[in-house]
Amino acid sequence: MNTRRFLIPVLAVTIALAVLHGQSQSPPRQDYDLAYIGPPLADPVMQHSKETYVLFGCAYCHGMNLVARGEATDLMHSALVGRDENANLIGPLLRAGIPQTAKLSPMPQFSDLSNAQIVDITRYIHYARQLGRYKELFEAKALGSGNAATGKAYADQHCRSCHQGVTDLSQAAKKYSRPSLTAKMLHPDFLDRPASWKLDQLHDTTTAEARQRHAHLLENYTESDVANLLAWLESLK
Amino acid sequence: MSPATPLTRRTFTFSASAAIAGASRSLLHAQTPPGNRSLINGVQFGLQPFCYHDLPMIPENRPALFDRLVQNGMGMVELHATWVEPRFTTPGVSARQAREKLRDWRLHAPDDHYLKIRQEAAALGISIFTYYINFNDTMPDEEVDAIFRGAKLLGARGCVGSYGLAQAQRLIPFPARHGMVLGLHNHDNLSDPDAFSSEASIVKGLSFSNDFKATLDTRHFTAANGDCLGFLERHHERVSSVHLGDRRKNNGRSTPFGEGDAPIIEILRMIRDNKWPIMALLEFEHGTLRPAVPEVRLMFDYCKRAVV
Numbered sequence: 424m425n426t427r428r429f430l431i432p433v434l435a436v437t438i439a440l441a442v443l444h445g446q447s448q449s450p451p452r453q454d455y456d457l458a459y460i461g462p463p464l465a466d467p468v469m470q471h472s473k474e475t476y477v478l479f480g481c482a483y484c485h486g487m488n489l490v491a492r493g494e495a496t497d498l499m500h501s502a503l504v505g506r507d508e509n510a511n512l513i514g515p516l517l518r519a520g521i522p523q524t525a526k527l528s529p530m531p532q533f534s535d536l537s538n539a540q541i542v543d544i545t546r547y548i549h550y551a552r553q554l555g556r557y558k559e560l561f562e563a564k565a566l567g568s569g570n571a572a573t574g575k576a577y578a579d580q581h582c583r584s585c586h587q588g589v590t591d592l593s594q595a596a597k598k599y600s601r602p603s604l605t606a607k608m609l610h611p612d613f614l615d616r617p618a619s620w621k622l623d624q625l626h627d628t629t630t631a632e633a634r635q636r637h638a639h640l641l642e643n644y645t646e647s648d649v650a651n652l653l654a655w656l657e658s659l660k
Numbered sequence: 661m662s663p664a665t666p667l668t669r670r671t672f673t674f675s676a677s678a679a680i681a682g683a684s685r686s687l688l689h690a691q692t693p694p695g696n697r698s699l700i701n702g703v704q705f706g707l708q709p710f711c712y713h714d715l716p717m718i719p720e721n722r723p724a725l726f727d728r729l730v731q732n733g734m735g736m737v738e739l740h741a742t743w744v745e746p747r748f749t750t751p752g753v754s755a756r757q758a759r760e761k762l763r764d765w766r767l768h769a770p771d772d773h774y775l776k777i778r779q780e781a782a783a784l785g786i787s788i789f790t791y792y793i794n795f796n797d798t799m800p801d802e803e804v805d806a807i808f809r810g811a812k813l814l815g816a817r818g819c820v821g822s823y824g825l826a827q828a829q830r831l832i833p834f835p836a837r838h839g840m841v842l843g844l845h846n847h848d849n850l851s852d853p854d855a856f857s858s859e860a861s862i863v864k865g866l867s868f869s870n871d872f873k874a875t876l877d878t879r880h881f882t883a884a885n886g887d888c889l890g891f892l893e894r895h896h897e898r899v900s901s902v903h904l905g906d907r908r909k910n911n912g913r914s915t916p917f918g919e920g921d922a923p924i925i926e927i928l929r930m931i932r933d934n935k936w937p938i939m940a941l942l943e944f945e946h947g948t949l950r951p952a953v954p955e956v957r958l959m960f961d962y963c964k965r966a967v968v
Contacts, residue, residue: 523851
């Protein structure tokens with residue numbers, strides 16, 4: 424994500440918690456592995472999701488930041504995770520486990536978890552995957568060598584349904600320098616706006632869908648998709 | 661849903677009389693040598709360092725590992741080779757080159773390298789029960805011999821790791837040459853005919869050689885719907901240790917001790933009451949928000965209450 428945007432709220436919450444903490448009890452908490460789990464995330468829903476991911480043992484095999492240990496699948500690059508929406512694929516897989524396998528230790532089944540726990544775990548997996556993919560793609564070496572025509576074809580298929588009237592992407596190309604354009608395309612600012620619980624916004628499906636779609640794109644772009652899209656966007660200037 | 665855990669196990673507490681008996685025994689323990697720090701009422705406990713899930717298993721972290729073992733009151737460890745052997749996977753070195761360098765190191769490692777580690781551990785009252793390494797076909801015979809030699813220098817009684825029946829068959833001649841044993845360790849893969857998972861598969865492996873001993877992993881055996889107590893009753897003479905931890909049946913997840921289907925308390929009491937020389941090596945991989953040392957302490961306390 425836009426690292427600065429992302430870090431500031433995290434730091435703010437960490438500091439706030441540290442201050443609160445300092446007021447109530449001075450010794451650091453013995454019962455919470457801050458070093459391993461990391462500082463609390465700004466969004467309490469996501470923090471809870473992350474802790475659920477840790478508590479049911481996923482982090483042990485698949486890694487806190489999806490860098491897998493041992494023989495577990497790399498969830499950062501798994502095609503199944505990339506296709507999943509709201510646990511529609513991960514959920515049934517967790518309930519069944521993967522007992523038929525050539526692996527030494529099969530992936531266990533988690534049929535005893537509640538639906539909410541499975542949704543929480545999946546939410547964190549997508550979040551961590553988006554962070555990781557953003558970093559990988561933003562730092563990719565070959566982003567300068569895209570093909571505009573291929574980029575246009577990709578955009579016709581994946582972007583046009585929203586970006587005709589809503590936001591004119593050619594404006595974005597003019598507005599931003601190369602690195603910011605890459606950043607905004609991978610992770611537009613609106614994704615960082617905290618979700619509102621006001622009744623008149625609770626059922627805003629348009630934004631929810633746009634969030635979902637952009638997150639899904641980020642989880643599935645290849646390096647050359649991004650390079651081609653950038654070449655196309657810059658040709659619109 | 662897996663069936664609810666019986667209430668008796670969850671609510672297990674030790675009785676007053678057991679507590680008194682434990683107190684008088686703890687006086688005795690004050691005199692036991694530090695290597696037996698975790699010998700409790702005749703049950704020798706130890707730890708599989710996988711439990712410290714946040715601690716990468718590399719030589720640089722060995723002091724931290726030993727320090728944690730002492731904090732956790734452990735006098736015995738099953739030490740992975742990765743805590744002992746130098747790493748050759750540095751940038752610019754291919755996986756294949758690194759593998760060759762490691763083999764070369766094993767073949768020529770000075771005795772001192774192992775002896776020093778043994779002393780490091782002994783000075784802290786820790787004995788190395790077994791040396792954990794996954795034998796495989798990339799290891800020629802002389803490399804396997806070199807690994808056993810290193811393990812022996814560490815003071816280990818045997819080598820153990822994760823491999824199947826075919827590899828075990830190949831390893832038949834090795835332990836005897838070094839006066840050691842080979843541990844057969846089960847997972848819960850019932851779909852792989854080569855894997856150690858069911859009672860039948862472990863018994864088949866044990867039949868290959870008298871130098872083979874089972875390292876019965878209670879978590880995986882339970883997840884594979886095995887009967888841990890029945891297994892111990894029938895085969896205790898061929899069991900050198902248990903990897904003690906909890907999981908749910910039917911390939912279920914790992915849980916904190918007492919929340920799964922593994923009969924941990926009963927296993928420990930069986931070992932205690934029959935005076936079997938079976939080491940109880942704590943090993944778990946359930947998730948927790950607690951740091952690793954307090955988590956091990958909690959799980960160890962659960963086990964201690966079972967045997968006092």
